[in-house]
Each structure stands twice: as C-alpha cells, then as structure tokens.
Amino acid sequence: MTDTQLRVAVLGAKGRIGSEAAKAVEAAEDMDLVAALDRDDDIAELTKAGAQVAVDLTHPDAVMGNLEFCVGNGIHAVVGTTGWTDERFAQLRGWLDKSPQTGVLVAPNFSIGAVLTMLWSKQAARYFESAEVIERHHPNKADAPSGTATRTAQLIAEGRNAAGLGAQPDATSTALDGARGAVVDGVPVHAVRLRGALAHQEVFFGGTGETLTIRHDSLHHSSFMQGILLGARRVVSTPGLTYGLEHFLDLG
Numbered sequence: 001m002t003d004t005q006l007r008v009a010v011l012g013a014k015g016r017i018g019s020e021a022a023k024a025v026e027a028a029e030d031m032d033l034v035a036a037l038d039r040d041d042d043i044a045e046l047t048k049a050g051a052q053v054a055v056d057l058t059h060p061d062a063v064m065g066n067l068e069f070c071v072g073n074g075i076h077a078v079v080g081t082t083g084w085t086d087e088r089f090a091q092l093r094g095w096l097d098k099s100p101q102t103g104v105l106v107a108p109n110f111s112i113g114a115v116l117t118m119l120w121s122k123q124a125a126r127y128f129e130s131a132e133v134i135e136r137h138h139p140n141k142a143d144a145p146s147g148t149a150t151r152t153a154q155l156i157a158e159g160r161n162a163a164g165l166g167a168q169p170d171a172t173s174t175a176l177d178g179a180r181g182a183v184v185d186g187v188p189v190h191a192v193r194l195r196g197a198l199a200h201q202e203v204f205f206g207g208t209g210e211t212l213t214i215r216h217d218s219l220h221h222s223s224f225m226q227g228i229l230l231g232a233r234r235v236v237s238t239p240g241l242t243y244g245l246e247h248f249l250d251l252g
C-alpha cells in the first residue's frame with residue numbers, strides 16, 4: 001500500500017455485483033478496498049475508513065440515502081444502482097451544488113458492449129421509423145425495465161427528435177395490458193425475466209424494406225468490472241454529475 005493508492009469502498013458488497021466489484025478493487029494494483037459494506041452496516045464506516053470513492057451497487061430504495069451521505073462528506077461515488085428518475089437526478093444535483101468538488105458517476109451499464117449499444121442506438125434512431133427495445137435479465141432483478149433499457153430508449157428518443165421523426169407507426173387498437181411493453185419517451189420497452197439469463201438487450205429498428213438489430217449480452221458479471229474500476233479512477237478528478245460511462249471512455 002502506498003500514499004498514491006485510491007481508497008475505494010463498495011456498498012452492496014454481499015450482492016451479486018457488489019461482491020465481484022469488491023474482489024476487482026482488491027485485485028487492482030492502484031486501489032485499496034478500505035470498506036465493504038452491506039445493508040446492516042453503518043455507512044459512517046466510509047469516513048472512518050477514509051474512503052475517497054464509494055461504489056454503490058445496492059438497491060433503488062437505498063441508493064439515494066447512500067449518495068446523500070457520500071456527497072455530504074465529500075466522498076466521490078460510482079453508481080451502478082438503477083431506479084433513476086428526473087426527480088432523483090434533481091435531488092443529487094442539489095447535493096452536489098453544496099459540495100462542488102465532489103464527483104458522482106451514474107452509469108446505467110458498466111460494460112463496454114452495452115455502452116456502445118446505447119450510443120449506436122442513438123445514432124441509428126434518426127434513420128428508422130420504428131424502434132423497440134427488449135431486455136432480458138435474471139428473475140432476481142428488482143426493477144423493470146432495466147436501467148440500461150430505459151436509458152437506451154431515452155437516447156433513441158433524443159435521436160428521433162433530433163431528426164424530426166414523429167410518433168412511431170402502430171395501428172394496434174386492441175391489446176392485452178402490457179402487450180406493447182412500457183413506453184419510455186415514445187419507445188416501447190419490453191422486459192423479460194428468465195432463469196439462466198444474466199443481462200441482455202436487443203434494440204430493433206425498422207425502416208422501408210429493412211430492419212437493424214443491435215444485440216448485447218453480458219455473459220458474466222466480469223463484464224462490468226473494467227468499467228467500475230475506470231469509473232473509480234476518473235470520478236475523483238471529475239467534479240459534479242457524470243451520466244454514463246461513455247464520458248470516461250476515449251471513443252474517438
């Protein structure tokens with residue numbers, strides 16, 4: 001251990017992703033895992049341990065309380081936990097305004113393939129009349145649709161709006177509740193929960209005489225680890241809110 005080591009804590013350290021993240025931080029040569037906390041632990045341990053960065057991989061019900069503590073104590077945060085709304089972002093920005101040196105990265109997905117899927121979906125969206133998202137996850141997931149699918153749909157809507165596209169063609173006049181999915185900014189999003197699945201997404205585009213499918217599969221939790229470590233390294237020198245790992249990637 002040297003003075004230059006980044007002092008990182010993991011919240012949700014007994015969870016599916018948090019437990020892997022704690023191991024990845026421990027294994028990183030430039031980091032020390034100074035706290036690994038879960039539901040029943042006292043978050044004040046973060047300050048006692050001198051954490052510079054907290055990685056939050058907990059639950060939508062827990063993340064805001066954790067962030068209020070972190071930002072209030074000048075601890076940078078890397079957030080993978082889902083459940084983000086405009087109201088939550090406004091609350092977080094308010095806390096950051098009072099602690100302007102603190103950085104928070106909120107990343108809907110830490111895997112490079114998912115980040116590219118989101119960016120390419122925004123690009124493709126402007127050229128196709130129709131766009132729908134289908135995500136597939138393990139059945140223990142708390143939220144639906146996934147944070148990644150929600151963000152993908154928002155980015156598709158941004159692409160469509162920039163291109164002046166209107167509502168999507170859809171003559172459905174009779175449907176069972178839910179048959180056309182949840183609608184996020186005008187984009188239908190369908191969530192499948194399946195034993196054996198991990199984290200998967202397909203984005204379908206349709207235009208005259210052609211379709212385009214962008215598909216991403218996370219086959220193992222390791223797909224998220226490089227992004228989490230990169231986020232921790234970069235967030236300490238990036239004050240304020242960063243939304244999306246793409247801002248920390250050199251994507252040319």
Ligand SMILES: NC(=O)C1=CN([C@@H]2O[C@H](COP(=O)(O)OP(=O)(O)OC[C@H]3O[C@@H](n4cnc5c(N)ncnc54)[C@H](O)[C@@H]3O)[C@@H](O)[C@H]2O)C=CC1
Pocket residue numbers: 011012013014015016017018037038039040056057058059060062066079080081082083107108109110111147224
């Ligand atoms: N952005 C990304 O790339 C990824 C995000 N996620 C998200 O991370 C979150 C966690 O996912 P999983 O690990 O699958 O869930 P999980 O249920 O396996 O783990 C969550 C852990 O957080 C703990 N926890 C709950 N409240 C807490 C609190 N107040 N303080 C500390 N720990 C607390 C739970 O006891 C549990 O051990 C979900 O929102 C999921 O969508 C998961 C994978 C990748």
Ligand SMILES: O=C(O)C1=N[C@H](C(=O)O)C[C@H](O)C1
Pocket residue numbers: 082108109110137141142145146147148149198199200
């Ligand atoms: O809960 C998960 O597993 C995942 N959650 C994130 C999401 O909701 O998008 C990221 C990834 O899909 C895995």
